[in-house]
Amino acid sequence: MKALQPVRHCLERENPIPAGWRRVSPARRRRALGLLLLAGIVLFGVVGCPKTDEGDCWVKYPAVVLSDPPQAMLANVDSLYVFRARVYEDREHFDSLVCEVWRETEPPTSAGSFALYDDGDQRQLGGPLFASATSGDVVPNNGLYTRGIDAAVLAQSGMGAYSFVFRNPGLDACQFQDVELAISVEAVDACVIHAVTQDLDMPSCFDDYEARLTVQPDAPDVVDSAWYQILADGVVVAESELAQGNGDTTWSAMIGPSFVRCLPTRNDYSFKYVAKTRFGLYCEQGDAGLMIENALPVLSNSTLPDVIERPTEIGDTDTVVVTLDLQDCELNGATDFYGLHFDVRREDQATWPPSPTSFYLRDDGNLPDAVAGNGMYTVGLTFNRNDDFPNSMYYFRFYAIEGFLAGCAPFDTTEYFMDSVRVIQPGAVLMPPTVGAVEFGVVQEMISEGR
Numbered sequence: 001m002k003a004l005q006p007v008r009h010c011l012e013r014e015n016p017i018p019a020g021w022r023r024v025s026p027a028r029r030r031r032a033l034g035l036l037l038l039a040g041i042v043l044f045g046v047v048g049c050p051k052t053d054e055g056d057c058w059v060k061y062p063a064v065v066l067s068d069p070p071q072a073m074l075a076n077v078d079s080l081y082v083f084r085a086r087v088y089e090d091r092e093h094f095d096s097l098v099c100e101v102w103r104e105t106e107p108p109t110s111a112g113s114f115a116l117y118d119d120g121d122q123r124q125l126g127g128p129l130f131a132s133a134t135s136g137d138v139v140p141n142n143g144l145y146t147r148g149i150d151a152a153v154l155a156q157s158g159m160g161a162y163s164f165v166f167r168n169p170g171l172d173a174c175q176f177q178d179v180e181l182a183i184s185v186e187a188v189d190a191c192v193i194h195a196v197t198q199d200l201d202m203p204s205c206f207d208d209y210e211a212r213l214t215v216q217p218d219a220p221d222v223v224d225s226a227w228y229q230i231l232a233d234g235v236v237v238a239e240s241e242l243a244q245g246n247g248d249t250t251w252s253a254m255i256g257p258s259f260v261r262c263l264p265t266r267n268d269y270s271f272k273y274v275a276k277t278r279f280g281l282y283c284e285q286g287d288a289g290l291m292i293e294n295a296l297p298v299l300s301n302s303t304l305p306d307v308i309e310r311p312t313e314i315g316d317t318d319t320v321v322v323t324l325d326l327q328d329c330e331l332n333g334a335t336d337f338y339g340l341h342f343d344v345r346r347e348d349q350a351t352w353p354p355s356p357t358s359f360y361l362r363d364d365g366n367l368p369d370a371v372a373g374n375g376m377y378t379v380g381l382t383f384n385r386n387d388d389f390p391n392s393m394y395y396f397r398f399y400a401i402e403g404f405l406a407g408c409a410p411f412d413t414t415e416y417f418m419d420s421v422r423v424i425q426p427g428a429v430l431m432p433p434t435v436g437a438v439e440f441g442v443v444q445e446m447i448s449e450g451r
Helices: 019-023 026-046 151-157
Strands: 064-066 072-074 080-087 096-103 109-117 145-150 160-167 179-186 192-197 209-216 223-232 235-241 250-255 266-277 282-292 298-300 307-309 317-327 340-346 376-384 391-402 417-424 441-444 447-450
Touching (some): 064 179, 072 151, 096 145, 109 151, 151 179, 192 282, 209 223, 209 266, 223 250, 223 282, 235 250, 298 391
Parallel strands (some): 307 417
Antiparallel strands (some): 064 080, 080 145, 096 109, 096 160, 109 145, 160 179, 192 209, 209 250, 223 235, 223 266, 266 282, 298 317, 317 376, 340 391, 391 417
16 A cells, blocks of 8 residues: 555665775775675574565565454444454464554545454553444453454545555564455445245155346445255255356356255245345345155165075185165265164064164265265175074164254154075084174174174
8 A cells, every 4th residue: 555654674775884994995895795795694584584586575474364354344334343363373472463444545544543452351442433442352362352343433534445454563574564454334235135036846856946046235235145045943954055147146056856855844944045245234035835845765676685604614704795775866866875774683583683883874985885876875794604593584674764964863764674684604513602693794984893
């Protein structure tokens, strides 16, 4: 900015010669000055103040690091915008940081300056009327300097573009440069949504459709983001961003069955569009009575063999890969669904024993699963020699838990898909059963868990 003082140089361009040196011959003076300049360059290199090609100090680091500062401030509402900053790399603690505020006129005009403090909001502060009377700092002496700004009061100097220049007087200006932030201060109203398109019927396996939003911000404000939401009993249960189309007024996205994979069947959802502007204003439009039908997955085509023979040698392990097809429009192509579980019961057991957490199938392309996202879920069963159960029938029941996904809550379970396998130990030696004998194991993420 023109009104700001330039960063000072490490080495001056002109080095006046002391009067006493004039008695020395020009050649000796040149040699002496050369040695002094060389020593100065080395010294400043050691203390971390490198030079540009022009010989000036190369400013390396920002004086402060701002924490989520505002990019625009409303002048027509009663709100306080809080600025927070840290010293670069928390090098040391200072009493305060300084911010100069300039209105971007030609030439720039000063609107005043204020200080940021790390004092735990403990003292009354001076400064311009637009700066808060106390810092608003929450935790004292934690390296986070804070101050609030009233944009409505600041706008009394005029609305438009402002520059906030943050500096730390306690740091060497040779190595640390000011941090300048451009902020627009304006009086604007909320945006207005003119038109939306949506389908209030989402039956099972519905076709993808485009959700489109047309929104008009109040100039000079602009729309920064837009999204749509599904609400149940007033609570947002799903949402997704819209992509910007024509300028900042048209936003759209394709909605498909996978969007509702975490939602149980209901006919009283609400659908809402929301847009947010650069000045932090929101506008929204929605409708109630949205029906979503999330049908349960269909399980089929188990490849569990009718008979499995255990290995005859002690220490040998055989792995049998078992797959099961899962059909569910909401899970088409999914690789992160781990809700296809199974339980196992031996024929002489009257009830189904609890299953380890590893008893599930996966479709993520990690072995033993062959192809990710193809709807064929896989698990590996391992068998060792076991003379305790030489000839036993095992019953498997497979079931899918809807909503068994990251960020979802399980809400429904399919009916059981039943299958069975007889496991035989060739050359079994009759002997008393071994306590805790492992009947088979499950291969899951390179981990085996037996039962």
